[in-house]
Amino acid sequence: MAATIDWIGVGLACLVLLVVLVLAGMVLRRRLIARGEPMALVALARGEDGWKLGMTRLTTHDVQWFALVGLGLRPRWVWVRGDLDLGSPEPVAGNRPIAIVDPVQVDCQAGGRSFRIAVARGDYTALRSWSESAPPGRGVNVA
Numbered sequence: 001m002a003a004t005i006d007w008i009g010v011g012l013a014c015l016v017l018l019v020v021l022v023l024a025g026m027v028l029r030r031r032l033i034a035r036g037e038p039m040a041l042v043a044l045a046r047g048e049d050g051w052k053l054g055m056t057r058l059t060t061h062d063v064q065w066f067a068l069v070g071l072g073l074r075p076r077w078v079w080v081r082g083d084l085d086l087g088s089p090e091p092v093a094g095n096r097p098i099a100i101v102d103p104v105q106v107d108c109q110a111g112g113r114s115f116r117i118a119v120a121r122g123d124y125t126a127l128r129s130w131s132e133s134a135p136p137g138r139g140v141n142v143a
Contacts, residue, residue: 032073033057033066040123041068043097044077045105045116051097058130079110084131089124 030039038058042065043051053068054076063084064075089104096118097103103118119127 029071029073030055038126040119040126041100042123043100043103043118045118048094050095051118053097053099056127058127063127063130079108081131083110085109086124086128086131089121092118 033039033055034057040056040058041053042056043053044065046052055066055068057064057066057075061081063079063081065077065079066072066075085108087107089106092103092105100118100120102121104121104124105116105118106124107114107116109115
């Protein structure tokens, strides 16, 4: 007798393998994006209909925003330190972004463009401190 193949089992095994590969890819992408720098979840407002969830990386000179889901390793938005103006945090009005604990919304300006972000309250404090401090090497020779 010829051996029969259990196609349902093969299909389930392929599905499980696909899920594992996607999760491993997401973890690897996040590690490649982070490059040892601090990361935070930050959502960008999409008009009045919701939020686009992403990750930010704080570098010495800028904040880089990456879409949470995707294959790219380049930031979609870059906000330069000193050019980024953060408003006061307010409770999120309307739909709250998923995956962000205790979010606040903040009106921002950078490069002549206005936009709104939602970020966890603690991450807002870190972002605000970063934006208000001088980058390393600035003001070293101040007497």
